[in-house]
Amino acid sequence: xxxxxxxxxxxxxxxxxxxxxxxxxxxxxxxxxxxxxxxxxxxxxxxxxxxxxxxxxxxxxxxxxxxxxxxx
Numbered sequence: 001x002x003x004x005x006x007x008x009x010x011x012x013x014x015x016x017x018x019x020x021x022x023x024x025x026x027x028x029x030x031x032x033x034x035x036x037x038x039x040x041x042x043x044x045x046x047x048x049x050x051x052x053x054x055x056x057x058x059x060x061x062x063x064x065x066x067x068x069x070x071x072x
Contacts, residue, residue, distance in 0.1 A: 001049060001050075001051040002021060002024060002025050002028065002051070003025075004051040004052075005021050005051040006018060006021045006022060009021055024044055024048075027040065028044050
């Protein structure tokens with residue numbers, strides 16, 4: 001989802017947004033590799049949930065993604 005958001009920002013020429021997303025991506029990778037502060041990773045998942053590609057997901061998974069987005 002974060003990679004998709006980054007690609008979209010780059011495609012739109014929004015360098016400032018792209019840099020912010022790259023910073024988030026870097027922070028997530030550090031936390032995942034260290035296994036520390038995983039709540040931050042969860043927060044980033046929620047922040048970027050709208051960029052999740054659902055085309056290849058099962059129907060139930062797509063419904064879950066859409067429901068989570070509506071609950072926010």
